[in-house]
Amino acid sequence: MDYPIRTVCVVGLGYIGLPTAATLASRGVEVIGVDINPQVVDAVNAGQPYFSEPDLDMLLRAATTLGKLRATSRPEPADAFVIAVPTPFNADRSPNLDYIDAAADAIAPVLAFGNVVILESTSPVGATERLAARLARLRPDLSFPPGRHGEPLDVHVAHCPERVLPGRMVRELIENDRIIGGMTEACADHAEAVYRIFLQGEPICTDAPTAELVKLAENAFRDVNIAFANELSLICDQLGLNVWQVIELANRHPRVGILQPGAGVGGHCIAVDPWFIIASAPDRTRLIRTAREVNDAKPKFVVAQIRERAERFKRPVIACLGMTYKPDVDDLRKSPAIEIARQLARAGEERILIADPNLSALPEELAALSNVSLCDTLEAVRRADIVVLLVAHSRFRKIPREELMRRVVIDVTGLTHGYG
Numbered sequence: 001m002d003y004p005i006r007t008v009c010v011v012g013l014g015y016i017g018l019p020t021a022a023t024l025a026s027r028g029v030e031v032i033g034v035d036i037n038p039q040v041v042d043a044v045n046a047g048q049p050y051f052s053e054p055d056l057d058m059l060l061r062a063a064t065t066l067g068k069l070r071a072t073s074r075p076e077p078a079d080a081f082v083i084a085v086p087t088p089f090n091a092d093r094s095p096n097l098d099y100i101d102a103a104a105d106a107i108a109p110v111l112a113f114g115n116v117v118i119l120e121s122t123s124p125v126g127a128t129e130r131l132a133a134r135l136a137r138l139r140p141d142l143s144f145p146p147g148r149h150g151e152p153l154d155v156h157v158a159h160c161p162e163r164v165l166p167g168r169m170v171r172e173l174i175e176n177d178r179i180i181g182g183m184t185e186a187c188a189d190h191a192e193a194v195y196r197i198f199l200q201g202e203p204i205c206t207d208a209p210t211a212e213l214v215k216l217a218e219n220a221f222r223d224v225n226i227a228f229a230n231e232l233s234l235i236c237d238q239l240g241l242n243v244w245q246v247i248e249l250a251n252r253h254p255r256v257g258i259l260q261p262g263a264g265v266g267g268h269c270i271a272v273d274p275w276f277i278i279a280s281a282p283d284r285t286r287l288i289r290t291a292r293e294v295n296d297a298k299p300k301f302v303v304a305q306i307r308e309r310a311e312r313f314k315r316p317v318i319a320c321l322g323m324t325y326k327p328d329v330d331d332l333r334k335s336p337a338i339e340i341a342r343q344l345a346r347a348g349e350e351r352i353l354i355a356d357p358n359l360s361a362l363p364e365e366l367a368a369l370s371n372v373s374l375c376d377t378l379e380a381v382r383r384a385d386i387v388v389l390l391v392a393h394s395r396f397r398k399i400p401r402e403e404l405m406r407r408v409v410i411d412v413t414g415l416t417h418g419y420g
């Protein structure tokens with residue numbers, strides 16, 4: 001069935017909400033972007049992305065110039081509502097649904113008959129049902145799912161998780177297959193109508209709790225597999241073997257595909273989402289919990305490796321190359337590289353030079369430390385006794401080999417594997 005979608009209100013204009021809003025607007029939909037951060041609202045209205053993501057600036061400028069995307073601080077009536085607010089965890093690692101609750105409270109007054117509400121935020125199983133129940137309490141004049149058996153609903157609710165890769169978001173938003181978890185079949189149909197506006201990948205309809213767990217399972221799968229690679233790196237260190245070579249050769253097996261180890265696991269998703277599964281089935285998640293612990297422990301191991309190599313210098317100068325949580329982005333959220341630099345600097349003995357081509361200032365966590373300074377990459381390498389490669393930014397491949405090889409190099413990225 002055809003459900004016309006002329007206006008969409010996107011709540012939360014961050015890494016997910018902003019590309020989604022701009023993409024919908026580029027297809028001619030009237031988009032109202034909502035964010036509680038006034039600086040975000042101003043930047044979007046000026047047509048300027050406030051984080052770096054390929055092609056987003058072009059898309060956003062076109063959307064605002066054509067008048068199809070407008071940002072504001074409060075939701076306005078629309079045909080569809082897309083919620084893309086943060087879902088962090090609490091101090092005890094249970095899911096924090098406060099942002100979703102706040103978004104529900106904000107949209108409730110403007111909801112109307114025929115609307116669809118889509119939760120895009122990564123959510124624990126049951127969050128979509130909880131959202132619908134909250135909306136139903138706030139708007140007793142409208143019917144929400146699950147509803148009475150067989151009766152049509154006034155407002156439809158679905159969970160459609162996002163699985164785009166930072167650095168390729170604009171493309172993947174359109175091309176990836178999309179899981180559409182409707183609270184009822186009609187809910188899935190209504191949500192699908194929104195994605196049909198721009199989707200080239202396949203829309204795959206299921207129920208909301210399955211969609212919730214699918215997204216969490218995807219990230220837990222990545223986490224467990226990275227933990228395997230990180231554990232291999234510890235084993236190889238003890239046995240005096242080259243982990244990059246071991247993985248490269250093992251992957252020549254036609255049914256083996258070991259991922260790459262690194263400084264740990266950071267970012268907003270993989271380091272967080274597995275905890276949502278653990279919270280919902282604590283007695284049945286031994287592997288997922290252990291993987292989290294293995295990955296969280298990697299920064300401490302890297303610091304110990306650096307300290308060991310630094311012992312022979314009186315007051316070593318240590319260049320830490322790369323601070324973001326992954327290569328070729330400017331996102332610092334939960335970055336293990338920052339944690340490593342912070343732990344190194346805390347002793348106060350070392351001088352730490354930070355170099356990251358994607359940053360123009362020191363990360364907040366390091367800015368106040370007197371023995372830490374930001375440097376150009378080559379300058380950092382030249383001034384350092386020890387060079388630690390923490391993130392595999394492609395620009396680091398241009399560092400002349402001979403400059404690197406003159407120093408003590410600790411490479412947790414594999415960039416120098418094969419330099420000889």
Ligand SMILES: NC(=O)c1ccc[n+]([C@@H]2O[C@H](COP(=O)([O-])OP(=O)(O)OC[C@H]3O[C@@H](n4cnc5c(N)ncnc54)[C@H](O)[C@@H]3O)[C@@H](O)[C@H]2O)c1
Nearest residue numbers: 012013014015016035036037084085087102103121122162
């Ligand atoms: N970043 C990613 O790569 C990625 C990938 C897949 C899924 N996700 C998930 O998508 C969701 C959003 O993540 P993100 O990276 O876009 O977060 P983000 O922090 O970049 O953006 C969230 C935005 O929501 C705004 N906000 C918070 N509460 C609000 C409210 N009540 N009303 C309006 N705006 C509000 C914030 O000011 C912020 O601008 C999370 O659940 C995340 O786990 C993120």
